[in-house]
Amino acid sequence: MTESAGGSEADLLAVRRQKLDDLRAEGIDPFPHAFPGVEPIADVRGAHGGLEAGAETESSHRVAGRLAARRGQGKMAFLDLVDRSGRLQLQAKLDVLGEERMARLLHLDLGDLVGIDGTAFMSRRGELTLRVDDFTVLAKSLRPPPDKHAGLTDVETRFRRRELDLIANEESRAIFLTRAKVIATVRRMLDDDGFVEVETPILQPLYGGALARPFTTHHNQLDRDLYLRIATELYLKRCIVGGLERVYELGKDFRNEGVSFKHNPEFTMIEWYEAYADYSDAADRLERVVAAVAEAVGYEGELDFSTPWKRVTFVGAIRDATGIDILEHRDAAALASAIAASDRVDIPTDGLTWPQLVDDLLSKHVEPGLQQPTIVMDYPVEISPFAKAHRSEPGLTERFEAFCGGMEIANAFTELNDPDVQRERFEAQMRLAGEGDDETQPYDEVFVQALEQGMPPTGGLGLGIDRLVMLMTGQSSIREVVLFPAMRD
Numbered sequence: 001m002t003e004s005a006g007g008s009e010a011d012l013l014a015v016r017r018q019k020l021d022d023l024r025a026e027g028i029d030p031f032p033h034a035f036p037g038v039e040p041i042a043d044v045r046g047a048h049g050g051l052e053a054g055a056e057t058e059s060s061h062r063v064a065g066r067l068a069a070r071r072g073q074g075k076m077a078f079l080d081l082v083d084r085s086g087r088l089q090l091q092a093k094l095d096v097l098g099e100e101r102m103a104r105l106l107h108l109d110l111g112d113l114v115g116i117d118g119t120a121f122m123s124r125r126g127e128l129t130l131r132v133d134d135f136t137v138l139a140k141s142l143r144p145p146p147d148k149h150a151g152l153t154d155v156e157t158r159f160r161r162r163e164l165d166l167i168a169n170e171e172s173r174a175i176f177l178t179r180a181k182v183i184a185t186v187r188r189m190l191d192d193d194g195f196v197e198v199e200t201p202i203l204q205p206l207y208g209g210a211l212a213r214p215f216t217t218h219h220n221q222l223d224r225d226l227y228l229r230i231a232t233e234l235y236l237k238r239c240i241v242g243g244l245e246r247v248y249e250l251g252k253d254f255r256n257e258g259v260s261f262k263h264n265p266e267f268t269m270i271e272w273y274e275a276y277a278d279y280s281d282a283a284d285r286l287e288r289v290v291a292a293v294a295e296a297v298g299y300e301g302e303l304d305f306s307t308p309w310k311r312v313t314f315v316g317a318i319r320d321a322t323g324i325d326i327l328e329h330r331d332a333a334a335l336a337s338a339i340a341a342s343d344r345v346d347i348p349t350d351g352l353t354w355p356q357l358v359d360d361l362l363s364k365h366v367e368p369g370l371q372q373p374t375i376v377m378d379y380p381v382e383i384s385p386f387a388k389a390h391r392s393e394p395g396l397t398e399r400f401e402a403f404c405g406g407m408e409i410a411n412a413f414t415e416l417n418d419p420d421v422q423r424e425r426f427e428a429q430m431r432l433a434g435e436g437d438d439e440t441q442p443y444d445e446v447f448v449q450a451l452e453q454g455m456p457p458t459g460g461l462g463l464g465i466d467r468l469v470m471l472m473t474g475q476s477s478i479r480e481v482v483l484f485p486a487m488r489d
Contacts, residue, residue, distance in 0.1 A: 012144055016109055020140045026104075030140040035115040038064045042085035044120065044130070051122040061130060063088060064115040064138060066145075066167065067108060077106055078129075081116060084173065089129040090116060096133060105132070111141035111167075162483050175481055178297050179469045185296040186270055186463070187250065189289045195246040195272060200235035202228060202252065208447065209233030209386070211439045212255040215265075228254035231462065232271045233386065237415060238450045240273050240458050248272035250465070261477045262407045265486050268465040277459035278414040279387075279398045283311075283375055286402060286410055286461055290373070290468070297472050303404060309373040314362070315396075317376055321365045326358055326380070327395065353437045355383045370403035382432075385425040385441045387413035405471050412461035419451035 007015075023030045044061045051057070065083035072078055075094040080087055094102045108114065115138050118130035146152040146168035158165040158172070165172045187197070205224070207214040209231030219226050232249045239247045250270040257263060274281065287307040294305040319325050322345050329335040335357050336349035347360045358380060366376070378390055379399040387397035398414035416422050426443040433440040469481040479485040 013142065016140070016142050016144070019107065019109065020142065022107075023137060023140065028104075028137060030137050032136065032138060035062075035064055035136060035138055037062050038115065040085040041065065041081070041083045041088045044088060045086060045128055048120050048122070048128055051120075051128065053122055053126040054124050055122045057120045059120045060117065060133070061120060062115065062117050063130065065113065066141075067110050067112050067114060068145075070106070070110065073106065079105075081114070081130075084177070089123070089127050090118065090132050091123075091129050092132045096131065101135070105135055108137070109141060109144070111143070111145040112137065113139040113141065156487070159479050159485055160487055172480075175469070175473045175475065176483060178473050179465075179481060181297050182293050182469050182472055183250065183465060185293045186289055186465070189292055190248050190272055193246070193285075195248045195274075196244055198236070198239055198244070198247050198249055199251070200229075200232050200239075200249055202254075204229050204235075206442060206444055206446075208441055208444050210253075210255070211383070211385075211441060213257060213439060215254050215256050230255050232269070233460065233462070234444060234447045236271055236273050237455060237458065237460070238447070240275055240415075241450050241453050241455045245275040245456075246273070259486055259488075261479075262467060262470075264466065264478050264482055267478075267482075269462050270465060271460065271462040273415070273458055273460040275456040275458050278457065279377075279400055279412050279459055282412040282459040282461040283400060283402075284308075286412065286463065287373075289463070293468065293472060299472050301471075301474055303471060304372055309375050309402070311375045311377055314376050314379045317366045318358075318361050321369070322361060324361065326361070330354070330395075332357060351436060353432055353435050355380075355432065356437060358383060367403055367408065368406045371406055373402065373404045375400050375402050381425075382428070384413065385429055386416050386422075388416045388418075389421070405467075407467055408464070409467045409471070410461055410463045412459070415455070415458040415460050417451060417455040417458060419448050422451055423448050 020030055039061055041063055044063060047059065048057065063081060063083065065081045067079055068082045068087065069080035070077060077092045079090040079092065081090055092102060092105050097105065115136040116130060116132055117134040118132045120128065120130055123129050146164055152158055152164050152168035203226045205226060207227040207230050212230045214227040214230050217226055217228065231253055232251070236247055236249060248270060251268065252266055253269050254266050256265060259265065287309055291305045291307055299305070315325065315327055323342060324338050324345065326335060329338045332352065332354040335354055339345050339347060339349050339357065345361070345365065347364055349357060377400040378393060378396045379387065381389065381395060381397050384397040384399045387399035390396040390398050400412050401408050402410035416425065426441065429440040430443055466478050466481055470478060473481060475481055
């Protein structure tokens with residue numbers, strides 16, 4: 001029985017198992033240890049870009065990958081080989097391989113991993129082809145690949161079984177290759193500007209650096225609860241206190257929050273901190289970094305990442321979108337009344353603190369409309385516990401968030417470095433927690449003591465890598481750019 005002949009899944013698996021046994025009976029190891037000297041298919045294609053249709057060469061190449069298609073039988077057959085870099089046509093000829101090896105090659109299944117030694121030529125139809133001189137079975141595939149015509153289209157399966165998605169869908173492979181290029185470009189930009197990459201704890205005795213709920217775990221030996229970090233901010237600023245001056249960390253953060261098109265509980269962030277700089281410097285650097293990423297990945301979409309980006313104020317953006325001036329309603333009751341009286345605002349207000357109401361106004365009435373890159377500046381102090389007070393606007397801070405594609409991608413401050421003011425901010429956060437806000441910043445005395453050692457003027461920024469990749473690849477869901485996203489049972 002062959003797969004093309006149909007049959008149950010059990011029958012198909014049995015056929016592949018029998019072929020595995022046949023290989024071993026012939027003295028062939030179906031899972032060898034290595035296959036050195038392999039060239040990427042893209043390099044083979046690049047070496048013969050100028051060949052005319054029908055042209056022969058004497059160039060030998062060694063490639064490896066997964067069999068993706070087969071056409072023909074008898075004295076000549078064509079197969080497609082796929083690796084990470086592309087697809088290449090193979091030509092198998094009876095007079096080159098001989099009857100035994102030809103039969104063995106054609107007896108292989110789609111999805112099998114093979115190594116090929118062959119000679120390049122251009123087919124009469126103008127397709128670069130490798131004439132198979134020899135081949136090696138590298139891994140026998142015991143399960144059939146997704147249907148080569150329909151591909152793998154079920155969303156749940158694509159996300160739960162990403163390896164199948166990567167096998168079946170070239171677009172998915174391209175997304176994650178682009179993701180790697182995005183990360184490499186961001187790192188290179190910071191490395192070239194004298195930043196030092198550091199690593200700080202993921203398991204923390206006290207979470208902080210963002211307004212979010214943490215995941216909690218327990219360390220048996222220490223007999224204490226620990227938290228998966230929600231941000232790297234406080235540890236990185238302690239590195240600034242220690243004199244490292246320009247630091248960054250790229251890694252995973254964890255927030256115990258809902259799953260949506262732009263939220264995954266485990267996500268990738270890069271945060272950088274620069275001594276002797278402020279939030280304007282952070283904004284300029286963000287623009288340069290994102291523009292460099294767009295160039296590196298060859299972005300050709302509708303977003304314009306050229307610098308400088310549009311800049312608006314937090315208060316002005318909310319006022320323009322809703323007609324409400326939040327600075328004229330500086331407590332929860334007054335702001336809730338203004339929201340209730342507005343015919344342009346539709347958000348719940350019961351039981352919410354002033355910071356929660358302000359955040360809802362921004363996220364629900366301003367953020368979705370910020371499609372082109374925009375920097376929203378000068379946030380209220382109540383929602384910015386780590387930002388330095390604005391040098392000219394009372395009640396505001398030197399904080400901005402960057403938005404693009406209708407979502408936030410970055411958050412930055414002129415960092416608060418006065419330990420006494422920081423202690424007051426922590427105390428204000430504790431009062432908000434007492435009013436029912438469960439996404440406040442807990443009091444961190446160790447961090448305050450670090451500031452008491454003296455932290456220079458500093459500009460800091462956090463950039464969401466997953467969301468940046470969404471923009472660069474034109475994806476509308478974060479699950480498309482995270483290899484193994486969180487899924488419900």
